[in-house]
Amino acid sequence: MSIWMALAVGSIISLDIHVFFQSAISQPLISATLIGWLCGDIMLGVQLGMLFQLLWISSLPVGAVIPPEINQSVIAATLLAGYIKPERMDLFTAFLIILVILGSFIGARFLYFSRLINVKIFERLIAGREEQIEKQTSRAIWYGLILQFVFSYILLMVLYFPGSFLWQSIEKFIPPRLDILFSYFEIAVLASGCGFVFFLYKRKHKQIILASALLLGLLLLIKV
Template identity: 35%
Template sequence: MIAEFELIKIAFVGGLISLDATVFGQFMISRPIVAGPVIGWLCGDVKTGLLIGALIELLWVGVVPVGVGVPPDSAIVCIVATALAANKAPAAVAIAIIFSVPLGILSKRLDIAHRKWNRIFLPVIENGIKSGRYYILTFVIWLGVFLSFIKSFLFLLVCIFLFNAILVYILPFVISSPAVVRGLQVFMFALPVLGLASFLASFTK
């Protein structure tokens, strides 16, 4: 079980990391290959973080945002998967990835809603400029950063908490079946191959 304090710590750092995706900088700290080891380090299991980061990085390699399109969030998927799989049996890695991949789509929906909602700031700033209060601009920018952080923070908190409860419950059943464990081993082997295929497909366009 992930302790409460550790859960908050992971969600906090995860929230900061996912700011990098659109809100601040785009230094690609939010890519799985970086976010995975960092979250793994927080959980005391860098190895699992690195493995999950590499797996999800390759899965997401063909997803390219073009123009105004909002891509599914790879950072959230990787952070949740690493938090779930850290310090557990090897089979947990596959299950954690299976659990967290749908979250990419869910957090994309959330992101779109957030970006639509952002327009309520426009008249506020416009009025501020008209009355000469330019500090409103700075205020709104940092409020935007803060709200994005809170969005990811709460999303991660809820997802990791719920999924971890489910995972702890079903993991013993999964491990007790050798056939499923074998299947998941094959799956873990095949996942990088799928990622490489997706890379090659996007580079031979």
């Protein structure tokens, strides 16, 4: 599959984040696995999905708040991993982690701008002819979908192409013997994710739930 087509698939998956259905297909665990499969390495997708899924698990899109936009960054990171097929995995994982963190920040800005454009579409809808309100409302929804697709496509390109170029430079610049410096990045991110999960559940009161869940989990583990 060409990279342009893969970016389009990634952009379609991105529609699930905010604008259509919200079926969780855009969650890192699922989207990265699907993109990994498209790139011919499903297990790489699973690994990246698990790595990033935990990171922003406690960040909730409540009300009009725009949280870090991790989902699209993970899609871009998985595309990079799938197309580059790196050999220096420790360094590459560290690179992807930094890319996803930066990408989540850029993605939040993109979302903010797309919502500003949505204001313009809304204002045109309000100022439009009254008798065409039904058609114009449906049209506005389509504009919203198309706009989000275009924004996602641009964001994925912005992350993929400079990311690819940057990786080639980093690979040349950093000698392989220094890879050991980055060997703990993956476990640090997984542990950070676990810290976020603890935070998420600390508020969920009722010690009995925690105790029973812990017990059941341990029992299941022993059985497995």
